[in-house]
Amino acid sequence: MFDLESEVLTWCRAVHNTGPDREARAEELADHLFCEIEHGVQQGLDEEAAFVAALRQLGAADRLQSEHGKNRGGLEWGTAVVLALVTCNQARLRRELNPKQASAAVILVSLLFAGLMLGVAPWIRGWKHKDLVNPALIALWIVPYTLLIGAGASEGASWCKARAQRQKA
Amino acid sequence: MLHSKDLIAASATPLVLSILKKGDSYGYEIIRQVREASGGEMEWSDGMLYPILHRLEKRALVESYWGQADTGRRRKYYRLCPSGSAVLSDQRKSWELVSELLQKLNGETPCSI
Numbered sequence: 001m002f003d004l005e006s007e008v009l010t011w012c013r014a015v016h017n018t019g020p021d022r023e024a025r026a027e028e029l030a031d032h033l034f035c036e037i038e039h040g041v042q043q044g045l046d047e048e049a050a051f052v053a054a055l056r057q058l059g060a061a062d063r064l065q066s067e068h069g070k071n072r073g074g075l076e077w078g079t080a081v082v083l084a085l086v087t088c089n090q091a092r093l094r095r096e097l098n099p100k101q102a103s104a105a106v107i108l109v110s111l112l113f114a115g116l117m118l119g120v121a122p123w124i125r126g127w128k129h130k131d132l133v134n135p136a137l138i139a140l141w142i143v144p145y146t147l148l149i150g151a152g153a154s155e156g157a158s159w160c161k162a163r164a165q166r167q168k169a
Numbered sequence: 170m171l172h173s174k175d176l177i178a179a180s181a182t183p184l185v186l187s188i189l190k191k192g193d194s195y196g197y198e199i200i201r202q203v204r205e206a207s208g209g210e211m212e213w214s215d216g217m218l219y220p221i222l223h224r225l226e227k228r229a230l231v232e233s234y235w236g237q238a239d240t241g242r243r244r245k246y247y248r249l250c251p252s253g254s255a256v257l258s259d260q261r262k263s264w265e266l267v268s269e270l271l272q273k274l275n276g277e278t279p280c281s282i
Contacts, residue, residue: 031196031244031245032215034240058215
């Protein structure tokens with residue numbers, strides 16, 4: 001049996017399946033779809049036919065996703081670049097500090113920032129610019145690595161020197 | 170009459186802002202008003218409007234809020250912001266200039282939109 005409510009919500013969630021506000025966008029699209037369906041039913045169609053006609057009116061799901069995707073680009077690319085920098089800094093840290101210290105630092109900093117992101121989430125729920133908070137925290141994630149690399153450059157040099165001396169002995 | 174994609178894309182923002190200047194509205198109603206006001210000449214594809222509304226909201230030209238439709242469903246409404254009103258005013262001047270220019274070049278007496 002055709003379940004209109006379920007079909008509409010499933011289709012809309014398939015169109016808006018990524019992004020932090022995907023539920024809200026899906027709900028908005030669903031309302032639009034219901035309006036089109038109601039119009040179709042008033043024209044004499046049954047619910048299923050009106051649903052099919054409404055989908056035709058809205059356009060293909062992948063084209064809708066593509067149109068909405070134009071809005072997201074900048075922030076996601078920016079976050080990807082910052083994450084790449086964080087990864088490079090982690091690699092540099094492993095070269096500058098001894099392996100145990102480097103691993104401990106990476107784990108500690110990662111836990112700290114993961115905790116921060118989870119901790120602020122309930123506080124910023126209704127905030128207009130909440131989408132910017134996590135990318136900002138990820139960008140700040142680079143800072144401790146940069147400081148540790150600076151501190152570790154001398155530490156690493158001393159450690160390498162000490163290790164070389166132990167191996168000689 | 171088939172209107173170019175560029176024309177539809179360029180005119181979408183001032184048209185949406187003009188409709189919201191008259192009062193708060195929602196997606197389906199905005200498309201219906203455009204179709205009605207143009208006598209059926211301007212048929213926006215339903216999928217095109219929402220990315221435009223979301224971009225306008227990101228630029229803080231409009232803001233949205235959740236209300237309730239007659240059927241009890243949750244509905245997202247949009248209202249014009251003061252910055253949106255200013256942008257609309259500027260864009261109207263640009264379109265009026267183009268319209269006057271076309272009329273002058275056609276040897277007609279320009280009239281305001």
